[in-house]
Amino acid sequence: MKEDKWWKSAVIYQIYPRSFADSNQDGIGDLQGIISKLDYLEKLGIDAVWLSPVCRSPQDDNGYDISDYQDIDPVFGTLKDMEELIREAGKHNIRIIMDLVLNHSSDEHHWFQEAKKSRENPYHDYYVWRDGTEGVPPNDMRAAFGGSAWEWVPELQQYYFHQFSVKQPDLNWENPKLRQEIYDMINWWTDKGVGGFRLDVIDQIAKEPDKGITNNGPRLHEYLRELSKETFQKADLVTVGEAWGATTELARLYSSPDNSELSMVFQFEHICLDQIEGKEKWDLAPLPFLKLKEVFARWQRELHGKGWNSLFWNNHDLPRIVSRWGNDGKYRIESAKMLAVLLHGMQGTPYIYQGEELGMTNAAYEIDEYRDIETLNLYQEHMEKGFKKEDIMNSIHAKSRDNARTPMQWNDEENAGFTKGEPWIKVNPNYKKINAAQQVEDENSVFNCYKELIRLRRKYSVLIEGDFRLLLAEDENIFAYIREDESAQLLVVCNFYNKTVECPLEESAKDMELLICNYKDVEQAAILRPYEARMYLQEK
Ligand code: GLC
Ligand code: CA
Numbered sequence: 001m002k003e004d005k006w007w008k009s010a011v012i013y014q015i016y017p018r019s020f021a022d023s024n025q026d027g028i029g030d031l032q033g034i035i036s037k038l039d040y041l042e043k044l045g046i047d048a049v050w051l052s053p054v055c056r057s058p059q060d061d062n063g064y065d066i067s068d069y070q071d072i073d074p075v076f077g078t079l080k081d082m083e084e085l086i087r088e089a090g091k092h093n094i095r096i097i098m099d100l101v102l103n104h105s106s107d108e109h110h111w112f113q114e115a116k117k118s119r120e121n122p123y124h125d126y127y128v129w130r131d132g133t134e135g136v137p138p139n140d141m142r143a144a145f146g147g148s149a150w151e152w153v154p155e156l157q158q159y160y161f162h163q164f165s166v167k168q169p170d171l172n173w174e175n176p177k178l179r180q181e182i183y184d185m186i187n188w189w190t191d192k193g194v195g196g197f198r199l200d201v202i203d204q205i206a207k208e209p210d211k212g213i214t215n216n217g218p219r220l221h222e223y224l225r226e227l228s229k230e231t232f233q234k235a236d237l238v239t240v241g242e243a244w245g246a247t248t249e250l251a252r253l254y255s256s257p258d259n260s261e262l263s264m265v266f267q268f269e270h271i272c273l274d275q276i277e278g279k280e281k282w283d284l285a286p287l288p289f290l291k292l293k294e295v296f297a298r299w300q301r302e303l304h305g306k307g308w309n310s311l312f313w314n315n316h317d318l319p320r321i322v323s324r325w326g327n328d329g330k331y332r333i334e335s336a337k338m339l340a341v342l343l344h345g346m347q348g349t350p351y352i353y354q355g356e357e358l359g360m361t362n363a364a365y366e367i368d369e370y371r372d373i374e375t376l377n378l379y380q381e382h383m384e385k386g387f388k389k390e391d392i393m394n395s396i397h398a399k400s401r402d403n404a405r406t407p408m409q410w411n412d413e414e415n416a417g418f419t420k421g422e423p424w425i426k427v428n429p430n431y432k433k434i435n436a437a438q439q440v441e442d443e444n445s446v447f448n449c450y451k452e453l454i455r456l457r458r459k460y461s462v463l464i465e466g467d468f469r470l471l472l473a474e475d476e477n478i479f480a481y482i483r484e485d486e487s488a489q490l491l492v493v494c495n496f497y498n499k500t501v502e503c504p505l506e507e508s509a510k511d512m513e514l515l516i517c518n519y520k521d522v523e524q525a526a527i528l529r530p531y532e533a534r535m536y537l538q539e540k
Contacts (some may be wrong), residue, residue, distance in 0.1 A: 005263070006047070006236070006238075007047075007048075007196070007238035007263055007264075007349055008308065008349065008464055009457065009458065009464050010046075010047035010048055010238070010349055011045070011046050011047055011349070011350050011351075011352065011454045011457060012046065012047065012048045012049070012050055012097065012238075012349060012350070012351045012352070013041060013044070013046040013048070013049050013050070013351070013352050013353075013354070014049070014050045014052070014314075014315060014316070014351055014352065014353045014354060015034060015049050015050070015051050015052065015354050016029075016052045016316045016353075016354060016404070016405060017029050017030065017031070017033075017034065017051055017052060017054050017063075017076055018052075018062060018063075018075075018405070018424060019354070019405050019406065019407045019408060019418070019424075019425070020033055020034055020037070020354055020407075020408050020418075021033030021034060021036060021037050021408065021410070021418060022418055022419035022420075022421065022423075023035075023036060025419055025420045025421040026075075026419075026421055027419050027421040027422045027423050027424045028075050028076075028419075028424050029076075029407070029408075029418070029419075030075065030076045030077050030081075031054065031072070031076050031077035031081040031082060031084075031085050032077060032081055034049075034051075034085060035081075035084060035085055035088050035089075038088055038089060038091075038092045038094065039092070040436065040440075041092065041094060042092040042093070042094065043440065043451070044352075044357060044447070044450060044451055044454065045451055045454040045455060045458075046094065046352065046454065047093070047094065047095065048094060048095040048096070048097050048195050048196065048238065049089065049094055049095070049096055049097065050097040050098075050099065050198050050240075050351070051096060051097065051098060051099060052064075052099050052316055053066060053098075053099045053101055053200075054072055054073060054076045054077075054082065054098075054099075055067075055068060055069050055070075055071060055072060055073060056068035056071040056072065056073045056074075057073050057106055058106055058108050058167065059073070059075070060106070060165055060167040060168070060373065061145075061164060061165055061167070061168060061373055062372075062405075063099075064099075064101050064164070064168070064200060065101075065104070065105070065106040065107075065108075065164075065165070065167050065168045066101050066105055066106055066109065067105070067106040067108040067109045067110075068109070068110075069105075069185045070185060070188060070189075082192075083192060086192060086193045086194060087193075090193070095194070095195025095196065095238075096193075096194050096195055097194065097195055097196040097197060097198055097238060097240075098189060098194050098196075098197055098198070099197070099198045099200060100186065100197045100198065100199050100200060101200040102171065102182055102199060102200065102202065102205060103163065103170060103171060103200060103201045103202070103204045103205050104162065104163065104164060104168040104169055104170045104171055105168070105169065105171060106167060106168065107166070107167045107168070107169055108167070110123075111123045111126045111127075111178075112126075112127060112169055115127050116153050116155065116156060116160075117155075118156070119156060119158070122177075125172060125175050125177075125178075126171060126172055126175055126177075126178045127160050127161075127169050127170065127171060127172055128160060128161035128169075128170050128171075128172045128207070128209060129156070129158045129159065129160055129161075130150070130158060130159050130161070130209070130210075131157065131158055131159075132150075132152075132157075132158065132159050133157075134152050134154065135152075137149075137150035137152075137159055138150055138159055138209070138210070139209070139210075139212065141161075141209060141212060141214075143162055143163060143164060143165065143166075144163055144164050144374070145164055145165050145373055145374050145377050146374075146377040146378065146380075146381050147166075147377075149161055149162055149163060149209070150162075151166045151169075161207070161209050163201075163204055163207065163214060165373060170204075170207065171205070173205045173206060173219070173223055174219075179223070179226065179227070182227070183227065183230040183231050186227075186231040186232075187230075187231055187234070190231065190234070190235050190237065194237075195237060195238060196237040196238035196239055196240075196263075197232070197237065197238075197239050197240075198239075198240050198241075198242065199239065199240070199241040199242060199262070200242055201215075201242050201244075202224070202241035202242055202243060202262075202265075203215040203216055203220060203241065203242075203243040203244065203245050203246065204217075205217075205220065205223060206218065206219045206220035206222075206223055215243070215244065215245040216245050216250070221253055221254075221261065224241075224254070224261045224262065225260050225261060228259075228260060228261050228262065229260075232262075233259060237263075238263045238349075239262040239263045239264075240262065240263060240264050240265065240266060240310055240349075241254060241261075241262045241264075241265045241266070242265070242266045243265040243266065243267055244267075244268050246265050246267040246269075247267075248298060248299055248302035248303060248307075249302075251264075251265050251267055251299075251303060251307050251309075252302070252303060252306045252307040253307075254307070255303070255307040255308045256306075256307060257306070257307070257308075263308060263349075264307075264308040264309060264310045264348070264349060265310065266310050266312065266315075267299070267310075269295050269299070270292060270295045270296060270299075271313075271318060273287055273288055273291055273292055273295065274286065274287045274324070274325075281399050282378060282382075282395040282396075282399055283395075284394075284395060284398055284399070287325055289476060289477075289479075289496060290473070290474065290476070292479075293470060293473060293479055294473070296346065296470075297468065297470035297473070297481070300346055300347055300348075300468035300470075300481075301467075301468060303347075303348075304347060304467050304468065308348060308349070309346070309347060309348030309349070310348055310349050310350075310351060311343050311344070311346055311348040311349065311350040311351065312343075312350070312351040312353070313325075313339055313343060313353075313356065314351075314352075314353035314356045314404060315351070315353050315404065316353070316401065316404050316405060317401050317404070318353075318401070318403075318404060319362050319398060319399055319400070319403040319404065320355075320356070320360055320361050320362045320403050320404060321336075321339050321356065322335055322336040322339065322359050322360075322361055323361045323362035323403070324362075324398075325339065325496075326338065326339050326531070327498055327530075327531065328359075328361040328362065330498075331498060331530050331531050332359050332361070332434075333359060333444075333445070333446055333518075334518050334519065334529075334530065334531040334532070334533075335498075335530075335531040336356075336359030336446045336449075337359075337446055337449040337518035337531075337533060338494050338495070338496070338518055338531040338532070338533035340356075340446070340449055340450055340453055341449070341453065341492065341494060341516060341518060341533040341534075341535055342479055342492065342494045342533065344450075344453040344454075344456075344457065344463075345463065345481070345483065345490065345492035345535055346468065346481075346483075347463075347464070347465075347466065347467075347468055347483070350453075350457075352450060353404065354408050355404075355408055355409065356450075357446060357447050357450040357451075358409060358434055358435065358436055358439055358445075358446055358447055359434060359446040360406075360408075360409060360428065360434060361428065361430060361434070362397065362398070362403040363402070363403055363406050363426070363428045364397040365397075365402070365426060367379055367393070367396070369425070369426050370396065370400060370402050370425075371402060371405070371424065371425045372400060372401045372402045372405065374400075374401055375396055375400040375401060375402055378392070378395075378396070379392055379396065402425060405425060406425060406426065406427060406428045407419070407423050407425065407427045407428075408436075409427070409428065409430075409431040409434055409435040409436065410435060410436050410437060411435050411436065411437035411438075412431065412432045412435055412437070412438070415427050416428075416431035416435060417435070417437070444520065449516070449518065452516055453516065456515055456516065456535070460487075460488060460490070460537065461485060461487050461488075462483050462484065462485045462487055462488040462489070462490045462537070463483065463490065465485040466483030466484050466485040466488075466489075466490060467483065467484055467485070468481055468482070468483055469481060469482045469483075469484070471505065472504065472505070475504075477495055477496060477497050477499070477501045477528075478493065478494065478495055478496070478501065478503070478504075478505075478528065479492075479493075479494045479496050480492060480493045480494065480505055486540065487539060487540060488537055488538060488539045488540055489512075489537070489538045489540070490515075490535065490536070490537050490538075491505070491508060491509055491512060491534075491535070491536040491537075491538075492533075492534070492535050492536075493505055493509070493528070493533070493534050493536075494531075494532070494533040494534075495528035495529070495530065495531055495532045495533070496531070497530070497531070498530045498531065499530055500527060500528065500529055500530065501527075501528050502526060502527060502528075503525070503526055503527060503528045506525045506526040509525060509534070509536050510525075511538065512536035512537060512538045513536060513537050513538065514534060514535075514536055515535045515536060515537050516534070516535045517532070517533065517534045517535075518531065518532060518533045518534075519532060522534060
């Protein structure tokens with residue numbers, strides 16, 4: 001294969017440590033829990049694990065509020081456990097990718113503790129402060145988790161800026177000393193042998209609150225190039241930035257093949273399609289299917305040879321894809337596999353979020369069973385504004401981040417085998433039916449479909465290098481495309497809906513080899529059953 005960057009042919013698995021596996025029965029997943037599941041991950045065949053944050057944190061936002069970047073939070077274990085995880089994962093040929101939260105720290109970080117002591121304190125300028133009077137914030141910017149983005153500190157007679165919770169003060173990237181401390185910290189982790197980094201809300205670091213700018217600030221790419229030069233370029237790392245505001249044009253800059261910024265970004269254009277345009281994620285709209293195809297095709301086409309895509313349906317902030325755009329009832333298995341085939345046939349680095357490989361579903365809980373700060377704030381805010389409880393709960397059931405955060409379903413024993421203690425968040429009651437133990441053994445399971453897709457990616461260069469051509473752009477039910485390089489042509493055909501449709505691609509597929517299909521076999525080439533998905537290959 002001509003590609004020399006390991007992460008171009010890699011499949012990455014995301015672990016949300018709190019919810020993965022609990023080794024000491026305190027109800028919270030931890031690093032030793034992850035170590036105990038490395039065999040499972042190796043069996044699936046993934047190359048790297050992205051860990052959501054495990055650094056020391058008061059856990060106001062489940063670890064996305066870091067109070068010490070160079071220590072592990074005691075709920076997850078110790079620095080020694082982390083070193084052991086890196087080492088043990090290495091023995092399974094799995095690299096560990098850490099989550100870097102660089103836009104903000106916790107208010108309990110010693111930098112912030114110092115910063116709020118006085119305006120003259122050397123750490124004061126590590127954060128974003130504005131003068132003002134109590135009750136009259138500098139402007140009306142809102143925080144992502146509700147309320148004003150400005151918090152008053154009476155001792156200083158100043159406001160600090162926070163794009164997320166009040167316990168997540170924004171860091172001031174304009175300060176070169178702060179930037180240097182960040183680089184030193186990253187290099188310290190790199191020396192410990194991590195395989196890369198995921199960069200939390202990285203497009204927000206260059207905010208300019210006086211101009212109302214949150215993401216894509218004017219100095220963003222200058223900062224990224226400096227960051228990359230001082231850290232990532234010194235080692236063979238994968239880096240992926242979370243960038244809600246990325247366009248294909250910006251993504252080419254971020255992921256330019258000259259390696260000056262990052263390996264790739266997570267962009268969310270496809271993911272935002274089922275909300276009312278210009279509104280919040282809670283304002284639900286039906287998925288515009290033709291638009292979904294157009295968006296994917298555009299990203300595939302415009303980054304080919306000029307940048308690199310990440311491919312994902314899920315993460316710890318998103319509802320479960322099988323409940324969202326698949327079918328979590330009768331066709332759960334077929335639709336989960338269809339969504340997998342559709343995504344894993346494209347160009348880019350696929351990410352699998354824990355439980356996705358089992359077709360885990362959303363959970364519809366009562367409000368007091370939710371734990372996520374965003375969900376709880378939304379509920380309160382909307383109740384105060386007089387929304388109907390039923391409508392709020394519908395939005396929460398569809399979009400709450402806790403849909404992704406229910407414990408991993410390992411087996412059909414107590415608490416799905418996640419813990420013998422009291423789980424920090426309720427286990428989805430469907431674990432007796434949906435669990436890893438059952439699926440590893442069942443050759444027709446969602447798990448084994450993912451495993452096979454990973455194997456195919458290793459075997460056929462066309463999956464990595466091939467260009468992309470959308471077929472049947474106007475078809476209301478079928479998502480089909482061709483990938484092609486000098487070695488082969490690949491055809492992916494997916495029926496996206498719960499109905500039987502005619503397949504106009506029968507002729508094209510006639511002489512091709514069927515690589516994978518989500519039913520036991522293809523009954524009639526010209527008919528696609530509900531959610532039927534096929535991947536064909538013709539070598540040249
Ligand atoms: C990112 C994370 C999310 C977190 C937020 C603030 O969007 O994925 O979980 O709450 O940043 O750090
Ligand atoms: Ca634990």
